[in-house]
Amino acid sequence: VQLVESGGGSVQTGGSLRLSCISSEPLYGRNCVGWFRQAEGYEREGVATIVTGYGGKWYAGSVKGRFTIFQDDAKNTLHLQMNSLKPEDTAMYCCAANPFWTYGAVCSYTRPADFGYWGRGTQVTVS
DSSP: OOEEEEOOEEEOTTOOEEEEEEESSOOOSSOEEEEEEEOTTSOOEEEEEEETTTOOEEEOTTTBTTEEEEEEGGGTEEEEEEOSOOGGGOEEEEEEEETTOOTTSOOOTTOGGGOOEEOOOEEEEEO
C-alpha cells in the first residue's frame, strides 16, 4: 500500500486546512487508517483513526471537536479536516494504515506501532 499526503501549508491561528491522503489500495470495506503528527523535537503522536466502512472514529483529546477524519471511497482518499487551528498543531502530518487489522480489534491513534504503512507526510504550520 502506498500513501501520499497533500494539503498542508501555512495558516494563521484559527484557520482551517483539509489534508488528503491518497491510497494505492481501495479504502472501502473495513480498514483501520489514521492520521499522526510529529512536531520538531517531539515524539510522534496520534491524531485520529477511523475504521472505513464501519464509521468508527477516534480522536486525540487535543483535537477533538476541531478535527474531523473521513474518507472518500470513490477516490481512495482519506481526509483530515482541521478547523480552529492553533500554533501547537504545527507538525508534519502523516497518514497510516494498519494492514493486519481485523474486525473487532482496536484501531487506536494511541498505537502507532500497529500501523505498517506510512506516507511521507505533509507539513502544517500555524502561526
